[in-house]
Amino acid sequence: MVGRHPMRYSSSRSSRRARELFGVLALVALLTIATPLAVAASSQGATAPIGRASRSTGNALPIANPGGSAYVAYTLDTLNNVLYPQNPSLDSCNGQRAAPYVIHEPDGPLGVLALPGTGELFVSCSSNNVLVVNSTTGSILANVPVGQYPGALAQSSQIWVANFYSDNLSVISPATNRVVTSVPLPAGARPTGIVKNFGNGNIYVTESGNSTVAVLSDTTHREIATILVGSKPYGIAYNGLNGMIYVANRGSNSVSIISSLTNTVVATVAVGVHPTALAVDTDTGDVFVANDGSNNVSVISVSTNSVIASAPVDIAPESLAYSAQSHQIYVANNVSSTVSVINATTYAVVAGIPVGVHPDAVSAEPDGIYVANQGSFNISVISPTTDQVERTLRVGASPRGLAYDPATSKLFVPIGGSPGVDVIAASTNQVLTTIQSGNEPSLAAYDPATQLIYVDNHLEDTISVINGTTDAVVGTIATGAGPTSMAIDPATGYMYVGIGHAGYVQVIDLPTRTTVANISVGDTPYGLAYVPYGPGEIYVSNYRSSTVSVIDTATNKVVANFPVPAGPTLMAYDGADGILYVSSFRTNLVFGINVSTNEITARIPVGLEPEGILANGPSGLMYVVDYGSGNLSVISVPLQRTVGSIAVGAEPIAAGQLPNGFVYVTNTGSSSISLLSNITLSAVTVQPSSVSVNVNSSLALTSSIRCTGGACPTSAAFTWNLSSSLGQLTNNSGSSTTFVAGSAAGSLTVTVTAQLGSTIVQTSVPVIITSSSSTSGSAFLGLPATAGYVLLGGIVVIVIAILIAAFLLRARRRASPPPGAK
Structure with a gap:
């Protein structure tokens, strides 16, 4: 009988058990490692x-x-010299509408109210807002949107604002600087003046359109009474000594006196021509009346209700205020841009103070006399002790033209409503300094031959010559009435200047700064462009006559004059296709002129009231500055159509591209410059x-x-x-x-x-x-903590499995007989 050897059977079974145990342990180890590692890996965002x-x-x-496509990457606030990301809405006191900027003047602050003991000014702006301004530093503390064309302001426990075109009153909380309610007035009321009656606590408002005065509750804001006064009532004042309300009737050259007890007119006093504003001497009760049409101030006695004196002042007295500290009356003369100072006792004019352009409102407090200058976007602060302007607070700016100096990498920007030119570093996009030039600077041009910058001063009839290295005015060139724009012929060194108010182009030899010719063109030459066709030609857009004149630079004679779409403004020449592109302000078109034939080759619809043109902008596109709609129209020249629109600031005028890649757009209505980029x-x-x-x-x-x-x-x-x-x-x-x-x-x-x-x-x-106690971000064995510790545990299990298997194999060998044993 053949049988198995008992010991061999035992050894074989042990070996098999060892192999089975080893496999199980290895599988457990692998699972122990793999599963947590997979979880740990997923929790760590994989390996990427x-x-x-x-x-x-x-x-x-x-x-x-x-x-x-280009977009607004930054916005430079020229008022505060701050560079903001993208295209924010900025706080300023700007407003200019209805026509191209060289034909009308800036429309800045309309009213000012100083709040005693707070260091704050409330400034009403033609841009339909009220600014709250620090009276010392000029920093803007708040911007409050109100109605259309706000003017007069009055203080009670709240701030009342008369909105002329929207026929309503805005009521502002001085605690929150927000409008708490809007009070409607009758249609066509056209509120012009507002005051609080501190005797009965009511608010009195002149309604110039209805020749009435509305009486409102200061608490409920409801109308209490309507009082018929003279024609076109404007200014209004409360006399605390007799409790009467005084109303200046501009249309009937009189002052109505209203009883606070009965809300009826108790007397009418004849004064000068077109009375617009009143101020009360709180010590004597005398009432001072500014007569805009006769350039004088009438004085009404509180006791007799009759005119007892008349003081001559400068042209167009628009507003006045009484200072109890100096016992003087301060009169803002709108046309003369001065403030006349009247002694309230002798009624004599004792001083004349130059202020900003077109002052139209005055507010007097012990710490200063605050004058709102509508034409220069600022507030003049007069010391009641010295009767001198001690500081000027800028509440708006109107950047207009652009000229780049490649030698200094600086951008020169004329600021309308001021005598200044801002100098901007292209490397940092910050205003380095402001150069004092002439009155109402508009456009600028750089001459590479002389390396000088030329700025036309529209209301001063001059051109300022600026050295771009020293940032200083180094000369002044006299021009005709109302210079509007400039173009330089690089071959002759002549500058061609459009004389907007006289209808001709003045030719100036730049090296000698002398006039060599005056060339008659159309009505209101607005834009000029040099075109290198033939010996060189100057194209002139005549805004009011809607024509384009062509001047031969060799003879300085007009060689062509042809009709174009209505209201041509600024132009740009595209040398690639030989087309001169012109903005049509009144038809919202850009049209192209073939300079070889002077035929109109294209009519491209754009935004509202186009002005400047950048012919070869980013991505090979043309950019048209739309003044009325506050955007740039983007045009594909090959397609001859608009392919996009880019929103910028309010009322943009000009655009230019610098070597730093940015396109700069001046926004006259928002005190800013938009910087466009096409980096994607x-x-x-x-x-x-x-x-x-x-x-x-x-x-x-x-x-x-x-x-x-x-x-x-x-x-x-x-x-x-x-x-x-x-x-x-x-x-x-x-x-x-x-x-x-x-x-x-x-x-x-x-x-x-x-x-x-x-x-x-x-x-x-x-x-x-995870709920693990390991610290996020720690590592072990080159792996995140969880995975590292799991790997270590797996290694330990494998080592133990190997040791056990080795022990079982060794036991098998000991039990087996040696080779050859029987």
Whole structure:
């Protein structure tokens, strides 16, 4: 009988058990390692950096990309010299409408009210807002939107504002600087004056359109009475000594006196021509009346209700105020741009003080006399002790033309409503200084031959010559009445200047600064452009006659004159196609002129009231500055049509591209310059690349962007969002944030969206919240902490399995007989 050897059987069984045990232990070890490692890897955002493009998360997803079109990257606030990202709404006191800027004057502050003991001024602006201004520094504390064309202001427990064109009153809380209610007036009321009666506590408002005075409750804001007065009542004042209300009737050359007890007219006093404003001497009760049409101030006795004196002042006294500190009357003369000072006892004029352009409102307090200058966007502060202007507060600015000096890398910008030219560093986009030039500077030109900048002063009939290195005026050239624009012939060195008020072009030899010719053209020559066709020609757009004149620079004679669409303004020549492009302000068109035939080749609809043109802008497109609609129309020259629109500031005028790649647009209505870029946003990423946090802990996240076409502007906007409520973000905007985990474990996604212009990109970050005690971000064995410790445990299990298997194999060998044993 054949049988198995007992010992061999035992050894075989042990070997098999050892192999089985080894396999089980190895499988357990592998599972022990693999499963936690997979979880740990997923909790760490896999192995790719966060923000890298992937199909699963859609990282760096371009949501919108218009293909490199320009956008507003920054806005320079020329009023406060602050560079803001993108295209914010800025606070200023600007308003100019209805016609091109060289034909009308700036329309700045209309009223001013100083609040005693607060250091604050309330300034009503033609741009339909009221600014709250620090009376010492001039900084803008608040911007309050109100009705249309606000003028007069009055203080009670609140600030009352008369809105001329919207026929209503805005009531502002001085605590919050917000409108708390709007009080409607009858249609066509046209409120011009407002005052509080401190005797009965009511508010009295002159309604110039209805020849009435409305009486309103200061608490309920409801109408109590309507009082018929003289024609076109304007100014109004309360006399605390007799409790009477005095009303200046501009249309009937009289002052109505109203009883506060009965709200009826008790007397009418004849005064000068076109009385517009009143002020009461709080010591004597005398009433001073500014007569705009007769250039004098009438004095009414409180006791006799009759005129007892008349003081001659400068041209067009518009407003006046009494200072108890100096016992004097301060009269703002609108046309003369002066303030006359009248001794309230002798009624004699004792001083004349030059202030800003077209002063139209005065407010007197112990710390100063505040004069609102409508034409120069500022407030003159007069000391009641010295009767001198001690400081000027700028509340608006009107940047207009542009001239770039490549030798100094500086941009020269005339500021309308002032005698100043701002000098801007192209490297930092900050205002370096303001050069005092002439009155109402408008456009500017750079001459590479002389390396000088020329600025036309529209209301002074001069051209200022500026050295771009020293930022100083080095000469002045006399011109005809109302210079509007300039063009330089590089071959002859002659400058051609449009004389807007006289209908001719003045030719100036720049080296000698002398006039060599005056060339008659059409009515109101507005824009000039040099065209290098033949010996060189100067094209002149004649705004009012709607024609274009062509001047031969060799003979300085007009060789062509032809009709064009109505209201031609500024022009730009495109040498690539030989077309001169002209803006038509009144037809909202840009039309092209073939300079070889002087035929109109294109008519392209654009925005409202186009002005400046940039012929070869970013991406080879043409940009048209639309003054009326506050945007740039983007035109494809090959297609001869508008392909886009870019919103900029209010009432833009001119545009120019600098070597730094930015397009600069001057915004006359918002005291700003828009800086456009066509650098395109391509991706956004987030760091750190591994995101795993413990419950109730936090982790900082920082995003960055990549762009094509150049370095990314720093004005990109970022928005952060979470996919669940397992945690929260410390902030939802800005390039960085901090994720704060809640008390529950789980997973969620953090999404960051970046926007630059119209381009939007997005990336998502997976986040795991764990209850592990390991510190987020720590590492072990070169791996995140969780994965490192799991790997170590797996290695230990494998080693133990190997040792056990080795022990069993060794036991088998001992039990087996040696070779050859029987």
